[in-house]
Amino acid sequence: MVISHDETPDLRGLPRAGVERLVAALGEKPYRARQLFRWLHRAGAATLGEMTDVPRALRDALAREVRLTTLERANEQRSTDGTVKWTWRTRDGKLVESVYMPEADRRTLCVSTQVGCAVGCTFCLTGTMGLARNLEPGEIVDQIHRANRRLVELGVAEGPRPLTNLVFMGMGEPLANYRSLKVALDLLLSEDGPQFSHRHVTVSTSGLVPMIRRLGEETPVKLAVSLNATTDAQRDALMPINRRWPLAELLAACREFPVRNGRRITFEYVLLGGVNDSLEDARRLASLLRGLPAKVNLIPYNANPGLPFEAPPASRVVAFQEELAARHLTVVVRKNRGRDISAACGQLAAEGGPGDPRRQPVSAE
Numbered sequence: 001m002v003i004s005h006d007e008t009p010d011l012r013g014l015p016r017a018g019v020e021r022l023v024a025a026l027g028e029k030p031y032r033a034r035q036l037f038r039w040l041h042r043a044g045a046a047t048l049g050e051m052t053d054v055p056r057a058l059r060d061a062l063a064r065e066v067r068l069t070t071l072e073r074a075n076e077q078r079s080t081d082g083t084v085k086w087t088w089r090t091r092d093g094k095l096v097e098s099v100y101m102p103e104a105d106r107r108t109l110c111v112s113t114q115v116g117c118a119v120g121c122t123f124c125l126t127g128t129m130g131l132a133r134n135l136e137p138g139e140i141v142d143q144i145h146r147a148n149r150r151l152v153e154l155g156v157a158e159g160p161r162p163l164t165n166l167v168f169m170g171m172g173e174p175l176a177n178y179r180s181l182k183v184a185l186d187l188l189l190s191e192d193g194p195q196f197s198h199r200h201v202t203v204s205t206s207g208l209v210p211m212i213r214r215l216g217e218e219t220p221v222k223l224a225v226s227l228n229a230t231t232d233a234q235r236d237a238l239m240p241i242n243r244r245w246p247l248a249e250l251l252a253a254c255r256e257f258p259v260r261n262g263r264r265i266t267f268e269y270v271l272l273g274g275v276n277d278s279l280e281d282a283r284r285l286a287s288l289l290r291g292l293p294a295k296v297n298l299i300p301y302n303a304n305p306g307l308p309f310e311a312p313p314a315s316r317v318v319a320f321q322e323e324l325a326a327r328h329l330t331v332v333v334r335k336n337r338g339r340d341i342s343a344a345c346g347q348l349a350a351e352g353g354p355g356d357p358r359r360q361p362v363s364a365e
């Protein structure tokens with residue numbers, strides 16, 4: 001293979017066709033591509049050395065042509081509720097997090113797509129970091145491979161691939177890193193990979209309207225939208241992205257989003273005490289979503305040090321929920337998982353890493 005750019009390609013992040021081209025360029029038989037791909041994405045091999053039935057000569061040739069992303073586990077925190085938060089270190093020393101959430105009928109990983117986030121929502125800890133860089137496809141998918149392997153190692157879940165569901169709700173705005181996200185989704189849904197069902201994969205966005213359209217056209221996965229407000233004035237103040245793509249445009253893109261077989265769009269709504277949690281907000285939310293195949297996920301605010309918000313009282317959460325239910329909306333209150341280990345929504349900021357506001361000094365890079 002001719003490598004014209006200075007960057008050595010990452011074997012972990014190559015699309016299937018790329019692996020096939022690489023194998024062909026090395027003069028190998030086509031079936032080697034499938035073998036390699038399965039080692040990378042089904043077995044989650046950490047090294048070329050693990051690929052014992054791949055001939056030594058081919059492994060050596062690969063080692064000369066490509067690199068292989070395998071995230072290093074920098075930290076692991078286990079919550080009393082079974083949630084596990086991992087901090088991974090990339091090869092350039094950046095820290096990103098994934099959160100494992102076991103439930104009776106599913107084992108979900110919350111996956112990061114960027115180091116930090118440029119969207120800058122005022123209530124989100126990741127948002128206070130600024131964006132350091134996008135994650136590469138290999139760095140996105142390897143979170144799943146390392147988590148699967150570690151879960152088997154810990155004996156907390158059955159192998160070889162314990163994870164059943166993925167939510168792209170970790171650090172970063174997935175649709176601001178669309179190219180890498182798309183490659184990663186293809187790898188994760190591949191039948192020679194970990195074989196996630198598209199019904200079990202959800203991408204969450206703060207509302208990048210053009211990319212919502214592309215996601216709908218180019219992938220079969222589910223959509224979640226972080227709505228968080230019911231008027232443009234309110235949403236402008238909480239989520240700067242609303243100034244670029246206001247509510248009407250966002251909801252129009254949602255109406256056009258292909259929803260197959262009765263599947264619905266999840267609208268996430270962070271309840272900020274005294275800010276967006278009134279019954280009037282609930283009524284406005286119901287009317288905004290009228291006619292949409294929607295379900296609402298209420299997320300009581302998880303307090304973050306230094307951010308000027310507070311959680312609503314429990315009674316307010318219930319009242320808000322009931323107001324929506326009375327208007328025939330499906331609504332659930334998201335459980336606060338892993339709060340004792342700062343693994344809950346909006347609390348991901350790679351503790352101790354660059355940009356962690358809990359660490360001095362605060363820096364965006």
Ligand code: SAH
Nearest residue numbers: 124169172173204205206226268302345346
């Ligand atoms: N950037 C994407 C994906 C991250 S998901 C997005 O915003 O959709 C992170 C989710 O957690 C979003 O729904 C966001 O609104 C929510 N969130 C952020 N900070 C929070 C906090 N402090 N408490 C509760 N939820 C929060």
Ligand code: SF4
Nearest residue numbers: 117119121124127206
């Ligand atoms: Fe970024 Fe999502 Fe946090 Fe907003 S809520 S700052 S889009 S990660």
